[in-house]
Amino acid sequence: MAFDTKLKQWTSLGLGTVLMTGALAGCGEATKPADTPAAAEVSETEANSHAGGDHHGAEADAAAPATEAGEGEGGVTIEAAYTDPVVYKSAIAIAAAHVLAARDAYAEGKTEAAAEMFAHPVSEVLFDMEPVFASQGVEDFTGLFSDTSAAVFAGESQEQINARTDEILAALDKAAESAPETDMSDAMVSASVASDQIERASDMYVLSIDSDFYETYLDGYGFYKAAELTFSQNEAAIEAENANAASAIRSALALLAEAYPTALRPDSLDADASALAVAASEVQLELSQ
Known part of the structure; x- marks a missing residue:
């Protein structure tokens, strides 16, 4: 099935319907029981209602800035992704972030959140x-996400889910190889992608402090x-x-390691959110020099 056709069908059906139970909620929202309609369906309005990070839920929506023209739900300026390798690879990193969080959440027994x-x-x-x-000649790999979500609901072992995660990450790495070319070095592209993810993690920690939703913390x-x-692969x-x-x-990653010690949300979130924000800004500053 063609990449665009499959995605359009998933969207019109509601992603959760395709994935067995209709239980899938957007990240950062309270986990719904299995008989709740899926919240993953994306209308054109929804796709342009989020910006500046992976913000979902009432608290997150209230904190999100106005969306820039052409931004998708994940705060990615889609038009720029055609020519900017940082934007292109940051979109891929967002997908990787979800997968890494899902794998680790499953290891902690958070089945619904992982799915x-x-x-x-x-x-x-x-x-x-x-x-x-499609313009970069990347083959459809989205089935890996739905298959792994279904495998979580089916109760596959952690080893099996880890293997599926590795397969998804490999597909994302392959897609990253087709990023548009510019004069920016690969090293600085990777550093900028890491910076984008650091900023998102910092933002989500602030939202987590004011939210009881586990998924908000898990996003971060x-x-x-x-x-x-990203940094370890290109350090x-x-x-x-x-x-x-x-x-x-x-330095920023060291602070984030303290803020996000495990995939399980701590009883109290007592990391210094201001220090996280400053560290994220310092990365951006150094990259702008």
Whole structure:
């Protein structure tokens, strides 16, 4: 089935219907029981109602800034993704963040949250990115997300879910290889993607402080893990080209590690949100030099 046709069908049906139970909620919302209609359906209005991060739920919507023209639900400026490798790869990192969070949530026994997180990137970012991927010759890989979400509901072992996660991450890495080319070095593209994920993780921590929703915290945890993964894969190259930026990223990740110690939300969120915001800004500042 063609990439765009499949996504349109999933959207019109409601993603949760396709994924067995109709139980999927948007990230950052309270987990719904299995007989609740899916909240993953994306209308054109919804797709342009979120910006600046993976913000969902009443509290998050109230905190989200006005959407820029052309932004999808995940706060990605889709038009820019055709020509800007940072925007393109940041969209992919958003999907990876959800997958990493889902894998770790499943390991902690959070089955419903894990299933939601595995499925949500389709409506959160992949639907909007479909024409960009098509223009870059990227083959459809969205079935991996729905299959893994279904596998979670089916009770597959952690080892099986880990293997499925690795398969998704490999598909995302392959899609990243088709990013548009610019004069920016690969190292600085990767550093900028890590910066984007650090900022998202910082923003979600602020939202988590004012929210009881587990998924809000889990979103932030995923963004932190995506930033960590991006940096670890490119640390030597980033260090060689911009040592100050590399140092700022390390410092921000160290603070995020304290804020998001595990995929389980702590009883109290007592990390310094202001320090997180400052650290994220310092990364951006070093990258702008």
